[in-house]
Amino acid sequence: MYRKGQLFSLDFIGSVVVFVLILTGIIFFWNIYTSRFNAQLERETLTFQLVKISDLLVENPGIPTQWNETNVEVIGLVSSDRKLQVDKLSSFMNVTYDKTKTLFNIDQYDFYFRIVDVNGAFIKANGQFIEKGAFPGTAEESIVTIRRIVLYGTHKVVLEISAWK
Amino acid sequence: MKQRGQASMEMLFVIGMLFFIFLFLLGFIFTKSKDIQTSERIVDTKNECVTFSNVIMAVFLSGNGTYLERSLAYNMTFRPSQRLLSVDNDFVTCAVPINQVSDTPLVKGVVAIENKNSMVVMKNV
Numbered sequence: 001m002y003r004k005g006q007l008f009s010l011d012f013i014g015s016v017v018v019f020v021l022i023l024t025g026i027i028f029f030w031n032i033y034t035s036r037f038n039a040q041l042e043r044e045t046l047t048f049q050l051v052k053i054s055d056l057l058v059e060n061p062g063i064p065t066q067w068n069e070t071n072v073e074v075i076g077l078v079s080s081d082r083k084l085q086v087d088k089l090s091s092f093m094n095v096t097y098d099k100t101k102t103l104f105n106i107d108q109y110d111f112y113f114r115i116v117d118v119n120g121a122f123i124k125a126n127g128q129f130i131e132k133g134a135f136p137g138t139a140e141e142s143i144v145t146i147r148r149i150v151l152y153g154t155h156k157v158v159l160e161i162s163a164w165k
Numbered sequence: 166m167k168q169r170g171q172a173s174m175e176m177l178f179v180i181g182m183l184f185f186i187f188l189f190l191l192g193f194i195f196t197k198s199k200d201i202q203t204s205e206r207i208v209d210t211k212n213e214c215v216t217f218s219n220v221i222m223a224v225f226l227s228g229n230g231t232y233l234e235r236s237l238a239y240n241m242t243f244r245p246s247q248r249l250l251s252v253d254n255d256f257v258t259c260a261v262p263i264n265q266v267s268d269t270p271l272v273k274g275v276v277a278i279e280n281k282n283s284m285v286v287m288k289n290v
Binding site: 009012023027030034037041045048052056059060063073104106 | 218
């Protein structure tokens with residue numbers, strides 16, 4: 001009986017330790033995958049939002065049609081589908097960063113916008129480079145970038161918008 | 166008799182510990198099961214929200230006179246001042262970069278979405 005009692009206790013303690021280790025592992029990996037899932041969900045939400053914004057910029061003249069930085073309700077940069085209008089680009093550069101975020105409805109994110117030629121060189125409108133916002137640092141982990149080909153005069157250029165949290 | 170008594174005490178201790186372990190396990194499973202159900206509902210409503218906000222954008226960008234009908238699986242409301250589409254009483258919201266959308270509350274079922282002079286008008290049919 002003495003030996004039987006000892007064996008029973010050791011077996012039990014051993015199995016409890018193994019069980020607790022396995023359970024801890026399960027909880028640990030569960031939490032990792034939950035946070036990955038939430039991050040992925042947020043990244044997808046931002047991607048969908050950026051697609052909508054880029055659609056809006058390159059397919060719509062904005063509201064009102066001849067908008068400026070004071071009366072703008074909806075930002076659009078083209079005169080017709082994918083044809084950039086210089087006046088609208090200038091007006092867009094004059095809209096403040098924070099107001100632009102509010103109009104795009106990406107208040108909780110930062111963004112960077114630019115228009116470059118197909119070789120990556122900056123384009124100027126009325127003497128200034130067409131870029132808005134701060135270039136994202138390399139530390140930003142979840143940057144989403146959308147590029148669209150548009151016409152600037154007769155040249156094909158690239159409209160690029162990036163956002164991150 | 167003495168030895169049997171000792172064995173019973175040990176047994177009671179083991180059963181007690183097992184009881185607490187399984188109680189903890191039950192609580193853990195219950196919590197995680199609830200988390201999964203909530204996540205499932207979030208993904209489902211989020212999917213519906215994103216899809217419907219894409220429909221709103223498509224109708225807006227397609228220009229005056231665009232009309233389509235679509236069925237909704239949840240109640241929805243668009244809040245133009247916040248540029249937000251709210252699904253199932255704010256259970257999930259998604260951002261839309263335009264405010265030219267009617268704020269009529271929509272109940273689940275078929276809705277008509279129409280672009281009237283760059284204003285997206287939505288109503289149940």
